[in-house]
Amino acid sequence: MATLQPVVLFFVFGVLAGVIKSDLKIPEALYKSLSLFLLIAIGFKGGVAMSKYEIMEVLPIATAMVVLSALIPLTAYPILRFIGKFTQADSGAISAHYGSVSAVTFAVGVAFLAAKDEYSEGYMVLIMALMEIPALVTGTILARAGASGGETKWGKLMHEILTGTSLYLLVAGVIIGYYAGMVKMVEPLDKMFMDLFMGVLAFFLLEMGLLAASRLKAVMAKGVFLISFGILFPMMAGLFGAYLGWIFGLSEGGTMLLAVLYASCSYIAAPAAMRIAVPDADPAISIGASLGVTFPFNIFLGVPIYWEMSHWFHTIPV
Amino acid sequence: MATLQPVVLFFVFGVLAGVIKSDLKIPEALYKSLSLFLLIAIGFKGGVAMSKYEIMEVLPIATAMVVLSALIPLTAYPILRFIGKFTQADSGAISAHYGSVSAVTFAVGVAFLAAKDEYSEGYMVLIMALMEIPALVTGTILARAGASGGETKWGKLMHEILTGTSLYLLVAGVIIGYYAGMVKMVEPLDKMFMDLFMGVLAFFLLEMGLLAASRLKAVMAKGVFLISFGILFPMMAGLFGAYLGWIFGLSEGGTMLLAVLYASCSYIAAPAAMRIAVPDADPAISIGASLGVTFPFNIFLGVPIYWEMSHWFHTIPV
Amino acid sequence: MATLQPVVLFFVFGVLAGVIKSDLKIPEALYKSLSLFLLIAIGFKGGVAMSKYEIMEVLPIATAMVVLSALIPLTAYPILRFIGKFTQADSGAISAHYGSVSAVTFAVGVAFLAAKDEYSEGYMVLIMALMEIPALVTGTILARAGASGGETKWGKLMHEILTGTSLYLLVAGVIIGYYAGMVKMVEPLDKMFMDLFMGVLAFFLLEMGLLAASRLKAVMAKGVFLISFGILFPMMAGLFGAYLGWIFGLSEGGTMLLAVLYASCSYIAAPAAMRIAVPDADPAISIGASLGVTFPFNIFLGVPIYWEMSHWFHTIPV
Amino acid sequence: MNNTIAMKRFEIVVGIEKLEELVEILDNSGVRGYSLLKNVGGLGSRGVRDPDDVLMEEENIMVVLACKGDQAQKVVDGLRPALKSFGGMCLISDCLWLEGPPISY
Amino acid sequence: MNNTIAMKRFEIVVGIEKLEELVEILDNSGVRGYSLLKNVGGLGSRGVRDPDDVLMEEENIMVVLACKGDQAQKVVDGLRPALKSFGGMCLISDCLWLEGPPISY
Amino acid sequence: MNNTIAMKRFEIVVGIEKLEELVEILDNSGVRGYSLLKNVGGLGSRGVRDPDDVLMEEENIMVVLACKGDQAQKVVDGLRPALKSFGGMCLISDCLWLEGPPISY
């Protein structure tokens, strides 16, 4: 078994603080500052790594992986709608969350690989940044298709997706990192965006734990189905991601990261987009499942499992 | 004489800014973020250091030092009550503050030792974390014993002490640091929690200076007694701490840190606890003495004095 | 041509975020925290560098450069008043902005030199800190001279200038850095104030970009004159600064930094001071020109131009 | 005025440590709408209270609440016994609710 | 009371996502002064709204506005059609403007 | 309503740079209680003021104050001369103080 990373213990202590009603509180401005940092840093790191490739070489394969991620909400929707008995709006919105990605889960995956000194493709970050687009669009279509009532505000939705903080900062980070890598001036910026990455992640996970604890009740109320879905669906999506990564010839590390991306689900960008696109969906359900069930599952068990999956595929003789 | 550490100059400039009414202000969110950082970092550092011991070996001696710290408020109380002529409530509350500890004073002590390259026992941090418990309980009993009027809310008080941010984060930091030390994964986290420690302390001391300046008037109003008490009592407590450290066979550095802990007094955790346990005590008095007199005394003169005390005990031939 | 520094791309992405109406926002507390950091860090760095000189040796030359900077507002005023047709109040206030300095522009200049491994005199920081005084005083006199109406609140103004956060923290940083350099205890503080400098600057420039974008409309409304002034005046002032630097025998790096100081203009300290001294001036105009035109010009084109100017002067055979 | 309903407006200021208790009382009185402002400072019988003080927790909160007359009486009955331990203040005045938004009073 | 002008006081609470629309309506009604408070929480037909929630954007804003009677009627006329989609609440009451400051109503 | 005292309610909005002066006037008028809200924005004779602007200091503050009629007259007398230089606004209305909390008016 892989060793548990110390950094995820911060999440545990966050949850615990919530459960025992400690007065521990992360100032809102700190939470927001840390998430800006993480987005830029993840992008920057990926951009620096990408500066070692010919972009044109990786573009088609990256595009394929992004486009295929639209299958995730398409699979999640019928499960939620017909087995879970959620409304069309809720099913679509939850699908969008699970099709989208969590940058922090990705970061935990990256840290896992770093601890193992495993290589992974730098452009995975770009895939992460772009995966939000098909997921949120597909989820919205599913939530709205054939439904009477209010027009979908597509213009507003696309603006929200394309200019939303997460996509914007990831892409900005990638471009700046790429440029810095090309002109060989990564040096003084890496002291901030690379060296401090794990420490900032630690703080962020502490807050994520507090947030997850505050959502637990909402999830429990929705019972067994949502919890099972929140664990089993990501494993399925992760398996699919690992399969794709292997098919596309990614390294073992890259394959694992693709599995993490397919398995992870959003709790920041997706809620913001769904509020605009599907205002009649209840955000408490999707955020509860995403943050209260899937996120902790992924960082504790999912990441090592996806690593095993990747490893397993790569032992298949071709 | 020991060289004055540059970091404490930040405190001086904080006080000065307050005195000349500069518009310098530390955003509240920054102050809170920095204190979260310091607590986690102090705990983490101590935890990593502790991972090199057998815990069971040090537990009894650590427990003894924590339990004995209950003597501090017991000594302070009669001085405050009968010489200082404070009310029972105020005397008890101030006693609780002086029995409790200041993590920042401790940090200045650690920085002092680091500049001298002196060893100290890692589990001093754990002692610091736990020293709040006997002090606040004893102080509350003193404030309340025999007093008529409102019941003491013991349940609420113990909850506040045990789940309060400072104790909670120190202990969380110790556990995570200990674990990271055991699995040899301290590495990327130390870039944040160790390398930046001094810089964060600098910022924090700047704010402490501003806060101390804003409390000066309240202290002055209480006159000579409070100022004398705020300087003489910690020296007495520090001497007792140094004696204990030497008796228990601590290193010179560890002995000095125990003296610092016994001498230092709280201005964050104790006010919060006393507001619940002894609401009729006036917080302006205890915070004023603690932050306006004892804290500056300790970081400028106390720390080098406790170092001399420790040195002096260790030259006694046994 | 000099390579564009990656860090200034953050400014570009800040402006772009504003233009495309991204929901990207920098929490106010982060903005304020970062500016405290930058001021202390710039001062600290300069102070450490200064600890290698005899202060008395450099004082006369530094004083001369500070005093001569009073010529900047004296030159700007008639241009603004008689060509730009601004009111006396506005002309005086804008003059004060352009006579004063921008610590962030200075920081970009320092980063430019660091990337080139070019030496510069440490005491340039002290010059920067002090240049605010003659500029703001001269600007105020110009805005007020002969004008009827309200008395100028000189007492309040001088207090604002001398105790204002920027001057205060720069000077505090210089003193602490100087002391740390003298006692050879720079070490643990540099991890914060030197290593992270570029990363913090990156964040700050992102916010500056957002702010500049929000001011663009105000500048556009004032038309061609203000934009031309915002570009041509700093080039003139920069040339004058470069000339002075060369005359006074500064290094090529130092000459360029003096040009940057003469060319840069304030958008933090000056608005605060002018609100008190010249309340009838419209801050939207001066901040718009300073932040919307001159700042971006300086960091993208000005800095490399001032470098060429310095280089050019230094090739003149003496 | 047309399209308006006569109502009572409550304006309650208490220390933030009493917020939970206050909300419970309002809930029990059947209140279906209120607005909550935090970070309120002020002067009162306990002296100056400054929510920006980082060392002492002295924040007040303000609740603004509009409801019909009969509901108002219930709120008064629920609040009055608690007000002594709450400190702060509770003001009542007349106002008109402009019809339009979903009913939340 | 001397030196006072009888006026109407509006107190409007809506979600922050409606702020821009609200300000536009006020501008169009000819309003020349209002005060704006952000970070307001509360309870209403959409349940509890907490501006401190970092995951869900649930902030309310409060606008306090004083104007003369005729102007008040224009505000009412401008606001009423929008209130349905705004949610929240709009209270109107009588007040006196104490003369002294530059006229901004 | 029972257990209530008729009072005057002041609602004052001024720029934060006037806060100290305002508090002094209130103190001198013998006021024993008020509530203070910071970070207020708004529109007025000086145009839009946004407390979130990091470059220009444009924050308003709001003071809400309840006191008895005679006290109110003193407040008015103290405030009026200063209002011109304060800008902003000062509204006065009638309200009832619900008895219970320690007297702070």
Ligand SMILES: Nc1ncnc2c1ncn2[C@@H]1O[C@H](COP(=O)(O)O)[C@@H](O)[C@H]1O
């Ligand atoms: N009766 C009321 N009294 C005071 N505030 C209210 C009332 N009803 C609604 N609100 C405020 O308006 C916000 C939005 O209301 P709603 O759209 O009904 O959810 C609530 O969160 C409250 O802040």
Ligand SMILES: Nc1ncnc2c1ncn2[C@@H]1O[C@H](COP(=O)(O)O)[C@@H](O)[C@H]1O
């Ligand atoms: N007369 C008053 N007018 C307005 N606010 C008041 C008044 N009295 C008390 N308050 C508010 O209630 C808070 C607590 O009051 P107290 O419990 O009397 O200290 C004060 O800090 C003020 O914010």
Ligand SMILES: Nc1ncnc2c1ncn2[C@@H]1O[C@H](COP(=O)(O)O)[C@@H](O)[C@H]1O
């Ligand atoms: N008619 C009004 N209603 C509500 N608030 C006002 C009104 N007029 C002015 N204010 C407030 O007072 C502040 C200062 O006003 P002024 O000094 O006129 O710019 C404004 O920014 C508003 O917050």
Ligand code: NA
């Ligand atoms: Na996913």
Ligand code: NA
């Ligand atoms: Na102590």
Ligand code: NA
């Ligand atoms: Na200049």
